[in-house]
Amino acid sequence: MDTxxxxxxxxxxxxxxxxxxxxxxxxxxxxxxxxxxxxxKFKSGAIQLVTLGGLGFWALFDLIMLLTSKFTSAGGxxxxxxxxxxxxxxxxxxxxxxxxxxxxxxxxxxSGGSSSRSTSSPKKDFRPEGLYAGQDKFGFGVTLRLNxxxxxxxxxxxxxxxxxxxxWSVNGDRLKMFLxxxxxxxxxxxEQGNINMDGTMLRRQ
Numbered sequence: 001m002d003t004x005x006x007x008x009x010x011x012x013x014x015x016x017x018x019x020x021x022x023x024x025x026x027x028x029x030x031x032x033x034x035x036x037x038x039x040x041k042f043k044s045g046a047i048q049l050v051t052l053g054g055l056g057f058w059a060l061f062d063l064i065m066l067l068t069s070k071f072t073s074a075g076g077x078x079x080x081x082x083x084x085x086x087x088x089x090x091x092x093x094x095x096x097x098x099x100x101x102x103x104x105x106x107x108x109x110x111s112g113g114s115s116s117r118s119t120s121s122p123k124k125d126f127r128p129e130g131l132y133a134g135q136d137k138f139g140f141g142v143t144l145r146l147n148x149x150x151x152x153x154x155x156x157x158x159x160x161x162x163x164x165x166x167x168w169s170v171n172g173d174r175l176k177m178f179l180x181x182x183x184x185x186x187x188x189x190x191e192q193g194n195i196n197m198d199g200t201m202l203r204r205q
Contacts, residue, residue, distance in 0.1 A: 019079045030059035040074030132202035
């Protein structure tokens with residue numbers, strides 16, 4: 001009958017105790033190769049660090065190797081999983097929470113091309129005709145007069161050829177301006193009755 005010496009027992013115990021540090025290092029910052037640095041595998045750890053854990057797939061593979069007691073250190077020590085049920089349970093819970101949080105973040109983001117502005121519109125009895133003024137992103141003063149005859153007058157020091165005169169129309173809270181049949185500006189009316197023209201806020205005077 002084989003007997004286990006105290007040195008062998010201590011080595012076996014050490015191997016079992018050494019499982020948890022690389023396990024948690026792989027489970028959480030595994031995409032940084034932290035568990036491989038811990039195991040003394042510096043070259044592959046550096047590669048994981050640069051590739052972000054092989055885009056996560058390499059780190060996941062290492063996690064499975066750890067859970068199945070097949071991951072070894074640079075010196076050939078096997079990191080045995082002393083409590084497979086506990087370790088697998090922790091890994092599954094953490095991975096599920098991580099995936100759920102990511103899907104929640106992506107769901108809360110506005111889809112591409114959608115406007116992040118408020119959908120609030122001016123009151124139903126709002127009349128857009130009038131004078132609006134503000135400053136553009138370069139600090140130049142801008143004035144816009146919407147006349148009741150459907151004509152607009154747009155003035156700014158940037159216009160070297162003088163004020164712009166054209167036609168305007170409103171569809172809901174949308175303002176469209178045309179010069180010689182071509183669109184020269186689009187905006188929308190805020191709930192307060194001001195105009196947001198391509199990021200330039202023109203306040204009703």
